[in-house]
Amino acid sequence: MEQSAAPAIRLEHVSKWFGKLKVLQDVDLTVNRGEHIVLCGPSGSGKSTLIRCINRLEEVQEGRILVDGVELRGDGRNAEDIRRHVGMVFQQFNLFPHMTALENCMLAPRRIHRIGKDEARARAMGHLERVHLADHAQKYPAQLSGGQQQRVAIARALCMNPDILLFDEPTSALDPEMVKEVLDTMVELADAGITMICVTHEMGFARAVAHRVIFMDRGEILESAPPEEFFSAPPARTRPDLPRPDPQPLRGASP
Amino acid sequence: MSYQFDFSPLLTYWPELAAGIVQTLRISCIAMVAGLVLGIALTALRMSPSRPLRWLAVSYIELVRNTPFLVQIFFIFFGLPALGLRFDATQAAVLAMSLNCSAYAAEIVRGGVQAVPKGQVEAGRALGLGTADIYRFIVFRPAIRAIYPSLCSQFVLLMLNSSLVAAISAEELTYAAQMIDNRTFRSFEIFAVVGLLYLALSQCLSLVLAAIGRAYFSYPSK
Numbered sequence: 233m234e235q236s237a238a239p240a241i242r243l244e245h246v247s248k249w250f251g252k253l254k255v256l257q258d259v260d261l262t263v264n265r266g267e268h269i270v271l272c273g274p275s276g277s278g279k280s281t282l283i284r285c286i287n288r289l290e291e292v293q294e295g296r297i298l299v300d301g302v303e304l305r306g307d308g309r310n311a312e313d314i315r316r317h318v319g320m321v322f323q324q325f326n327l328f329p330h331m332t333a334l335e336n337c338m339l340a341p342r343r344i345h346r347i348g349k350d351e352a353r354a355r356a357m358g359h360l361e362r363v364h365l366a367d368h369a370q371k372y373p374a375q376l377s378g379g380q381q382q383r384v385a386i387a388r389a390l391c392m393n394p395d396i397l398l399f400d401e402p403t404s405a406l407d408p409e410m411v412k413e414v415l416d417t418m419v420e421l422a423d424a425g426i427t428m429i430c431v432t433h434e435m436g437f438a439r440a441v442a443h444r445v446i447f448m449d450r451g452e453i454l455e456s457a458p459p460e461e462f463f464s465a466p467p468a469r470t471r472p473d474l475p476r477p478d479p480q481p482l483r484g485a486s487p
Numbered sequence: 488m489s490y491q492f493d494f495s496p497l498l499t500y501w502p503e504l505a506a507g508i509v510q511t512l513r514i515s516c517i518a519m520v521a522g523l524v525l526g527i528a529l530t531a532l533r534m535s536p537s538r539p540l541r542w543l544a545v546s547y548i549e550l551v552r553n554t555p556f557l558v559q560i561f562f563i564f565f566g567l568p569a570l571g572l573r574f575d576a577t578q579a580a581v582l583a584m585s586l587n588c589s590a591y592a593a594e595i596v597r598g599g600v601q602a603v604p605k606g607q608v609e610a611g612r613a614l615g616l617g618t619a620d621i622y623r624f625i626v627f628r629p630a631i632r633a634i635y636p637s638l639c640s641q642f643v644l645l646m647l648n649s650s651l652v653a654a655i656s657a658e659e660l661t662y663a664a665q666m667i668d669n670r671t672f673r674s675f676e677i678f679a680v681v682g683l684l685y686l687a688l689s690q691c692l693s694l695v696l697a698a699i700g701r702a703y704f705s706y707p708s709k
C-alpha cells in the first residue's frame with residue numbers, strides 16, 4: 233500500500249470550538265508509526281478533546297486530520313472506517329455491562345470483520361490471555377475489579393487489530409493498587425510496537441515507554457520533547473502562570 | 488336484604504368464561520408484542536435526525552395519550568369503515584390495543600434509552616460499529632432493563648383495559664361476563680367473580696413478565 237509511507241496520524245492546523253469556547257488552537261501534530269506519545273497538561277486543557285478528534289468522536293471546525301494518510305471527511309462519512317483501525321480506551325472503561333468479558337471482546341469483530349463465532353472467540357481469548365484475564369472471560373463487568381475491567385477494555389480494543397491505540401486517562405478512575413496492573417499491560421503493548429497516544433499523568437509510564445511527551449495548555453501544544461529532555465529542561469510549562477505537572481509520581485515506582 | 492346469592496350459573500357457564508380468559512390473554516399478548524415493537528420504532532423516529540419524522544412521532548404519541556381508549560376503539564371499529572378500512576371486532580380490538588400500547592411504550596422506552604450512559608454509545612462508535620448495531624447490541628438490553636418494571640405495569644394495565652373492547656362485542660372475558668349476565672341476571676356474582684379472575688390474570692401476567700425479565704434482561708450489576 234502506498235499509504236504505508238504516511239505517518240500514523242497527522243493533525244494540520246486543527247482548531248475546535250465548543251460553542252464559543254475554543255478548546256483546540258491551531259494544533260499541529262505528527263505521530264509516526266510505532267511511536268508512543270504521552271499527552272499531559274492541566275485539567276480542561278483539551279487533551280481528551282484532541283484524541284477524541286482523531287477517531288472523530290468530536291468534530292473539528294478547522295484544519296485537517298489524517299489517519300494512515302486518509303483524511304477524515306468533514307461529513308464524517310469515513311469515520312467508521314477509520315475507527316476500525318484506531319482503538320480507544322476510556323477512563324471509565326465503558327464495558328458493555330450485559331455482556332461477559334468474552335462477549336465484550338467478540339461483538340465488534342463479529343459485526344465488522346464478519347468472522348464466525350469460533351474465530352471471534354479464539355481471537356478474544358487470545359487477547360484476554362495477553363492481558364492475563366483468560367480465567368475471567370465468563371465474568372460480567374460488575375464482577376470484575378476496576379483494573380480487570382480496564383484490561384478487558386484494552387483486550388476489546390485489541391480484538392479489532394488496531395494499528396493505533398488512544399488512551400484517555402486509563403488509570404485515573406482506578407484505585408491506586410490497580411494502577412500498576414493496567415500500566416504493566418500498556419507497557420507490554422508498547423513493547424509490541426503499536427502506535428499509541430496516551431493521555432496520562434503517570435510520569436513513570438511516560439519515562440518508560442514514551443518517545444515523546446507533549447504538554448498542552450488551553451488548547452495549545454506548548455512543548456513536545458523526548459522524556460529525558462522533557463523532565464530535565466525548564467521550558468514553557470514552567471512559565472510561572474502555568475501549572476507544572478509533577479514529574480515524579482509513578483505509583484509503585486516511587487516510595 | 489332479600490337477594491339470595493347463587494354462584495351456580497357460573498359453573499354452568501365455565502366454558503364461556505374459560506374461552507373469555509383465553510381470548511383476553513391472546514389479544515393482550517399480541518398487543519403487548521406489537522405495541523412494544525411499534526413503541527421501539529416510534530422511539531427511533533423520535534430520536535432520528537429528521538425533524539419531520541420526530542414531529543410525526545411526537546404528534547402520534549401525544550394524540551394517543553390524550554384521547555380516551557374507548558374513543559380510539561370506536562374510531563377504529565365504527566369510524567374507519569368510512570375510509571374503506573373494515574375490521575371484525577377482534578381485529579379492531581387488537582389494532583386499537585396495539586396502537587394504544589405503542590404510544591405508552593414509546594414514552595417508557597425513550598426513558599430507558601436516555602438512561603444508558605453516553606459512554607456506552609461512544610465505546611460502540613470507537614469500535615467502528617454503525618448506529619443500528621449500537622442500538623441493537625449495546626443500548627437495547629440495558630435500556631429495556633432500566634425501564635422493565637414500568638413496562639410490565641403498562642402491560643398489566645393493557646390487559647385490564649382490554650375489557651373495554653367488550654363495547655364493540657369483541658369476544659373476551661368481559662364480553663363473556665355480559666353475555667352470562669344477560670342470560671342469568673346474576674350480576675353481582677358474575678362481575679365479582681370476573682373481577683377476581685382479572686386479579687388472578689394480572690398476578691399471573693406479572694409473574695410471567697418477571698420471569699421473562701430475569702431470563703432476558705438481567706445481568707450482574709454493582
Ligand SMILES: Nc1ncnc2c1ncn2[C@@H]1O[C@H](COP(=O)(O)OP(=O)(O)OP(=O)(O)O)[C@@H](O)[C@H]1O
Nearest residue numbers: 250251253255273274275276277278279280281282
Ligand atoms: N461536550 C462538551 N461541550 C462543551 N464543552 C466541552 C465539552 N467537552 C469538553 N468541553 C470543554 O472543553 C475544554 C477541554 O476539555 P477536555 O475534556 O478536552 O480537557 P482535558 O484536558 O481532557 O481535561 P481533564 O484533564 O479534566 O480530562 C474544557 O474547557 C471543557 O469544559
Ligand SMILES: [Mg+2]
Nearest residue numbers: 279280281401
Ligand atoms: Mg480528559
